[in-house]
Amino acid sequence: MGMKVMDHSTHHSGTAHDHAAPAGGHGGHKGHGGHHGGQAHGTTWATAMKATLHCLTGCAIGEILGMVIGTALMWGNVQTMALAISLAFLFGYSFTLFAVVRAGVSLKAAIKVALAADTVSIAVMELVDNGIIALTPGAMDAHLSDGLFWYALLGGFAVAFVITTPVNKWMIGRGKGHAVVHAYH
Secondary structure, three states, X not given: OOOOOOOOOHHHXXXXXXXXXOOOOOOOOOOOOOOOOOOOOOOOHHHHHHHHXXXXXXXXXXXXXXXXXXXXXXXXXXXXXXXXXXXXXXXXHHHHHHHHHHOOOOHHHHHXXXXXXXXXXXXXXXXXXXXXXXXXXXXXXXXXXXXXXXXXXXXXXXXXXXXXXXXXXXXXXXXXXXXXXXXXX
């Protein structure tokens, strides 16, 4: 089963197109006639923020779990961070993967969709978040019971959200990133 990517060029040409949406429109987007105030379908800040929050949720679960496991096993910083980043990608992808499989897509096709939808978003988020942690004095050596650990981690997530949202908006506007998931919900 091939992955279908929507062509948004018709938004600007004024010609009709079909999203194979159920009767009554998809998500309240009846007609799709105009170009939505100069923006391609789905490129609002709200859409980008929702996509980023979706990614951040999976990343946060994986990263916190990795930090807790690494710290509990008394691993070094490099091993703990490697586990946390790996689990952030795993959980980040899994949120999209499960939603797309639930929509009736085969596992193989769903994996391709999840990789296309989330890789850049997760990578930017992890780079920013872990950069904040690494640059916060003492954060890498803080324990789970230290406020500094949580302050640096949650602060990193907040900064990552702010930086990743425009990246997702740009990608969605070009039919990439979370735009590839749009056809499945």
